[in-house]
Amino acid sequence: MAENMASAHEEAYPEGVPCWVDAQLADVEAGKRFYGDLFGWTFEESYGGTVRAHSEGEPVAALAQKADGRLPTVWTVYFATPDAEALSRRILAAGGQVVTAPMPVGELGVAALATDPEGAVFGLWQPGSHHGFGRRHEPGTFVWAQLYARDTAAANTFYGGLFHDALFGPSAEPDFGRAPLTDVFPAQMPPHFVVHFRVDDCEAALAEVVRLGGRVQAGPFEASYGTVVLVTDDQGASFALLQR
Template sequence: MADSRASAASAGFAEGVPCWLEAQLSDVEAGKRFYGELFGWTFEAAHATSTWAYSEGLAVAALVPKRDGRMPTVWTVHFATHDAAGTVRRIREAGGQVITTPVPVGPYGTMALAADPEGAVFGLWEGAEHAGFERRYEPGTFCRVELYSRDPEAVAPFYEDVPLGGLGEEGAGTPGAAADDVGTEDFGRSAVRDVFAAEMPPHFLVHFAVEDCETVLGTVIGLGGRIQVAPFDTSYGVVAVVTDNQGASFAVLQR
């Protein structure tokens, strides 16, 4: 496993692409049971209180305890940056909010937490020994993240100034977009009202690949989770939105 980790870290990720996921949970042990059963993940303690999840021996995500019970229970996507301090500066200049300034995470890299002008929260990761995902696009691993915003056109200039995954491109990842449009692979941008109730706040929704959406939904319910949005068709596959047994929302995607 050590060799594969070193190989992935040396390869790195392009600027602005999704490179890592973290779930902030009240009960990490309960999270390990839920996601271990759902996706077949195994787990290993990593830096401080962080627990890394593995799929077939390769790192795919992290589960971390909430530092404050008032914090939301969420999945957070991290975008790769080659200069965390510079990206944070551009976020502020573009009208975004910096929640956590860049901070070293042991020998693994540097992280920061920010939000766009509408309040959608995301992470930044400047990798060192740990570049990010060692496995993705396979069943039970990251395959896409969608930005749900109040007004996709209004927020687009922010992502032009702070390029994350092509989200500033017109039409990026919108439902029905052609397969070769910007954003239809790793990332996309949609209006909240396209899928959720109008009062849902802007947010990034992490998608995990699955082979059979209906089967996975049955497992989610059996594990104490719930279906938030029933399966619906998109240009990139069948998607359903669920919450785990602690309330963290995520999507499952059957290509």
Template sequence: MAAYPRGVPCWADALLPDVEAGKRFYGELFGWTFDEGAGPAHGHYVQAYKEGKAVAALAPKQDGRMPTVWNVYLATPDAPATARAVKEAGGGLVMEPMPIGRFGTMALATDPEGAVFGLWQGGTHEGFELSGAPGAFCWTEVYVRDAGRADTFYEEVFGFEGFDLGGVIKGFRTWSPAGTAPGPDTSVGGRQLMGEGYPAMLPAHFLVYFAVGDCDEAARTAARLGGRVQSPPVDIPYGRIATLVDNQGASFAVLQDLAE
């Protein structure tokens, strides 16, 4: 598998109190299967598969104070160098770059407003083996309150080419990889400005999206499995989306491509 270009979302994992409950929830919702886990040396990390291809992972929380959350990882050819760039641009590090055996090197970083994201320098594990298909990752966006500060940070650290959607989606800017023409057709993620209508106490955060064949059915299934619908299905210019919460409290979104 070819390495992911710098800044492209290349992996996602969920940090959960109960991995077995997570396997039941996501197994039924997305049709995922799971391996036996990486064992104690790698934190009992369990990889998820769709059609035999790696799509995400579930990991047990080692401390109850840790958040129950989906994390997204942005690709880097040099994790230590990108970690330094994060700090120089006003962000921080939750976890310094750390080798994960032969699989690669990871770090956890924060942007200037505190939104957490991962860095991944691939080794034998480059990242998603399937994306953009039902049951697999398809998009991510960061929610912030200072658009200019966020844009400067992500474009400096990853070289993103930004493109404001303007009247299409208010307060939204897409990210295209360095060296590509900016715009929705080349975008790999984006930035949403939290303005009126967002709770004042809601912190800056990333939201991970998974593709589904039927957004409404996915919302009903999530609720039936013990989760809840945070934002009900709605049509946007790029499909039909809903924000869901799993049976343990981790938020994520689903996107149905209406053009298919």
């Protein structure tokens, strides 16, 4: 694990591994204050006005200005792929949809947005100069993506077909789980991904979220992968804190 984290910024992630996250926000400066205080992130300007967050000098996330105020305020997880066009075709063939076709993000790489057959949104990232997380699985960095689905068997079939080696292969180190929507959310909530950030002390981090103007959605509760609390930031973007 430590070797993977040390070299994460040097080598591309295998296809199907969560490799990046970003938040679409109405106020990026407010986002910098919130997440900078919560996780100790520092920030630098990146492509197209997006800011890249760093932990101990390595990239861990991005905050982007919403192009349209009607768009959701949301965290999105991106799965690595060597060929976003080919993966998009496989998504369509498996019953998903391509929301935003693959498009270059300067020299950084190629990004796309897609949905699974139940409508849960996720991103694709084909690396250029930016391979993804420079740090992960550490406090204040990405550690897990949980899909809350209406039909977990169908979700396993869809994502297992797309990303079999990453999820089930001999060297799999999955950062991606599936759970019934009704385990945590009301049945009317649409299927969606929740990005999890690791913390050393869930209760202390939760208190900090509230102090910064965020709120609790659910938890803390025990999951198979640790102690989880679902929260929103001060602009309404949902994410989770995970203590392992």
